[in-house]
Amino acid sequence: MSPNKNGNISTTTDLRDSSDETAKNSVLTASASQSVDVSANVSCESAPVTPDFSKFAPSDSLLKRREWKSRIMAGIITAAFVIAMIPLVSVLWTTIARGVKRLNLNFLAYNMSGVIGGMPTPSGGHGGIEHAIIGTLEVTLGAMVISVPIGLMCAIYLVEYARGSKIAKAISLLVNVMSGIPSIVAGLFAFSLFTILLGPGVSNGFEGSVALSILMIPTVVNSSVEMLHVVPDDLREASYALGVTKSRTIIKVVLRTALPGIISGVVLAIARVIGETAPLLMTAGFIVTTNWNLFSGQMTTLPVFVYQEYSKMSVTCPPSAGSECVSSIPSERAWAAALVLIAIVLVLNLIGRLIQRLFSVEAK
């Protein structure tokens, strides 16, 4: 690939073309880059016809300035990254460091009944989150049962039945509007719905499920629509060509192909709503005992538990209580519950992404 100083540009190209047809493209580019070299050489040595390009060359100081500017911007961007990471790492680190202190089997296995001030309970712990975990699981499950069928069928309608039509456009607009509803407004809606229909003072876990499903449906619809779009049309057409009806095609071919993506979308949607606090604060309520019934009575959930313990901050220990009484126990419980909550959310996220990774449809 050494530059051919004797021949002019065109002959070089010709020679190379004839010698190696298959690598034509690469040779062309190579010879093009060489041609610059050659002409530069020629202009230096003998040919006065070629204009002097050197006056267009950037000055050293300009090059240096540009180089420095690039370096400074790289520094600023790296600095932005480091600045952003400090609080985020701190959130994770503090939660883990402070949460581990009270996180044990006793904390997970008992509820808050019989907890008086900072005194230990008969079981040897300082109260726990068993009732909150049960509440969170039931309320979230309720939200899932409501929103997954509706969201999935809505996505099927949008993609399979009404793709590109005016109704589809209107519905997707509404889904986007719905995804922008603030969580507190969803809570207010569930509260209004239940108090107007069932009378004032109603508060149960299912009310929380309704509030969460308002937040969850748009997420499920959007992720499912995306996944259904990924399913290649060849599959649908092949199925139709075999005389399979549309509904069977959708269930047996389209949904089966898109299933991993849909499941991962649902898992991520659950991870999003499981940490919602504000809507549950005003719908599901807060009690200290375990309530297994989703449809009657108040129900504590993990995020609400964290908030309630945070607002207690500390308890006063009478001087006679001795060293067994821990005055900072509420905030310690809050951190431990926060750690459990973060763990649940992160595990759900990892599961969702893993499913997406492992089973994703090969899209071009």
Add this chain to the structure above:
Amino acid sequence: MTDASEYDRAEKDMGVTVDTRNADAKNEPDAHSHDGIFHMAALFCGALILVALGAVVLFLLLRAWPIFAGPRSQTEAVFTSLSGGKAHGFLQYVGPLIFGTVVIAALALVIAFFVAVGVALFINFYAPRRVGTVLNYVVDLLAAIPSVIYGLWGALILVPAMYPFWNWVSMHLGWIPMFAGPAANPPRTVASAAVILAIMIMPIITSMARDILAQTPRLNQEAALALGATKWEMIRLTALPFAKSGMVSASMLALGRALGETMAVMMVLSPGMTYSWHWLQASKSQTIAANIAAQYPEADSLGVSALIATGLVLFVITFVVNLIARRITKKGGAR
């Protein structure tokens, strides 16, 4: 250029499929066959979205109605007690709340936007590929951390830690009205609330900006580099113009999130009902969402109506912001 034409072609392709599909869908669903039932069910669920959204507005209006229709003396008493004697009517009550909501969310967005874009650029163009993949996961996980945990961390860790900084700011930049001292200690102020919100929305903007930046045409980047552009010039000339509309719409969506954020603000901010620009002083402002969550437990029936009315205002604000965001996305996509 190539990309735009490719995009057009893709759209045309889509248009073709749409046409065949429409022809398919126009066949009236036959309610007696399996096919028809499935079609009806899908249509029903699509329509349910409309019903749900209508129900949200309807029930909020119904429940909020008493505060507008009720006898004047009673409603006045409600607003007086809710606002601690500062307001006597709905507009007087909701005004400072709107002000606080918008100021805090806008501040948070300004703080978060540049940092988030920086992080997205770092992940896409500066970090080694492998590190970038890991960072992508980290950003996604951070976007999923519940707000109550940010609130807990903000109230117990961030707020005490920020006092020296805000104090320094008020000492040296106190001549700017927004930073007028003395800085509150503990700084449960608008400034701190904006910082915690910024930390919360940063991963959201980052993850969207990163996705768009990753789609910058590779050829454009290489062309810029081949012309002798430095790395920054390459980013400025190819990536940023390409991702501009996407990043703006991402930040609008994040703004919508910040406007409706409840727990973190409630746990960090010391509330007040004024139109104050003093960001470093406590008890100056409150947001609509945090106000609802804070006052809801103690409100009587009419008080809840008043709070729901403010919730409707919040709904309208976030609706408008989201609509603008979608508009920008659409414009950017059509180009």
